Amino acid sequence: MPEILRERLPPQTRLEWNDLELILAICRAESLSGAARILGQTHSTIFRRINAVEARTGVRFFDRFPHGYVMTDAGRAAMATAERVENEVLALGREVLGQDERLRGRIRVTCPEAFAEEHAPGIVARFCRDHPEIQIDLVPGHGAVDLNRREAEVAIRATRAAPDTAFGRRICEFRFALYASEGYLATAGDLPLQAHSYCLIEGTLGWLVPHIWKTKEAGEPQVVFQCRASRAVQNAGAEGLGITFLPCYVGDADDRLLRVSDPIAALDLDLWVLTHRDLTNTARVRALMTHLYGELSARAYLFGGDMKPPTTVNFLKRGA
Template identity: 75%
Template sequence: MTSRPQDPTSTARALEWNDLALILAICRAESLSGAARFLGQTHSTVFRRINAIEEKTGVRFFDRFRHGYVMTDAGRTAMEYGERIESEFHALGLEVLGRDEKLRGRIRVTCPEAFAEEHAPGIISRFCGEHPEIKIDLAPGHGAVDLNRREAEVAIRATKSPPDNCYGRKICDFRFALFASPAYLEDRSDLPLSHHSFCIIDGTIPWLVPQVWKTAEIGEQQTVFQCRASRAVQNAAAAGMGVCFLPCYVGDADDRLVRVSDTFPHLDMEFWVLTHPDLRHTARVRAFMAHLYEELAVLADLFSGATKTWSPTDGTILS
């Protein structure tokens, strides 16, 4: 059965920006589940919407395979147009926001999860106490954030190199170490480091090869607890499950843990406060970033791992 040829103008009229945004999300994620997470919708909702879009336009934007969704030629064309429209839309928003010279409005901020839980509330509270007409939306996470697409106005990030298209300031160095509870370390001082049980943040096992394990496979075997949430890993180690790998500002501040290694120079990062260049003159963004510079400078030693030291004579040697 052959389908009736579509009038190009009617197809264009049928596509709305919300449709194109959905197609764009699937193109980028290459799966419905990834697009659903990005859009904040359920998998079934995204499934129904893309099927409805293809039905009403008469165009197949994706080929479905077991491993995911693959763009057709039409899908690639839709992605190209969608990215151009999205770029123009966000550029308009940046220009409008850049004209705002009043200390009021909303600021979206992204930062690491543990920082959001431990440090951000106090920092934000003190800022909003001085500027009560400014509201803060906080998004914890370690993933990359696109300031160009207005996913956030301000980003607090640990990175080896901040994006070239961002504006901001380096606060200090950012370092990592190994930690464990005193209870876990009892009777284990002679155990080789690679033979210890480990509590690990998802995705960081390769970071410790070959400094801790010869291969990532050995790391997987020695890992008894893994979680995307750094706070869960921290609590598991504090409960005595094993050695954990954490940023110094998390492990050194926890009285339930002791540092059992020096920092790892090959993993050294920098702690930055960033925004889009077009927003740096926006009054509320400028004021909030100045506040962050001042508050975070006080915590510089904590983030750089300088508040505590470790040496083999501490009695918590892992070799």
């Protein structure tokens, strides 16, 4: 902890790292419930802790309002110090890990949810057979994790551009298309594209503007099923609930779904394997990334949408 926080202060008023970490979490979340999620604690625990810190130091770090917690000047000063300390601790951790030349230890890998379920187990198993002293923790999800904050050491990420602080390799195109079940197509009739029912991954409605609807508001009534879990959306489409919008490697591999459009070129991303630049000298990270480059490159046709051609019902081509 910086000496400035210790000098000339009686022990009961000193801010320790646990206090700063708590203040930083509340500053970032602007609420106790959000800070509880960040720190993995309960709302009541966070409430007791911040009250205790303020009572012990005699400093009010937050103004309490019905809409949330707002930093005071003292809160902003504490947040600035906490961020500096956090960055130094994280940089030290990356530096120490980056000097590790042993092919053993644990690696935290983040990747898309469907990839984690379908492809990652086999890829990881083959890697671990060759490197039995390395353990893999897999973190599925659509949100981008922060490699700077060591939320993961390796990221398999679909994006248009890799972060400046990241090191890695572009594997191939990562494309999306529209899919529907044969049963849905048989009963939906000859509707224009924007009038169909849709099953969407939460947060992707805006992606389909203006390709299907002119505005998000126009599309909202047509979305009959939404879920954060891509597998749930895939299964809803396969059950005939409506047209679904999926990465090609997911939709093309599902025999229950027909592709009803070409890949939507304007939404194309690139598939990358990334790590933080400070970790490029870590032996186990290098070994895993090399393995992933080979495994994913062999599947480039899946991610690029070259596995399943559209059916004769190609909504985007016919301009419905």
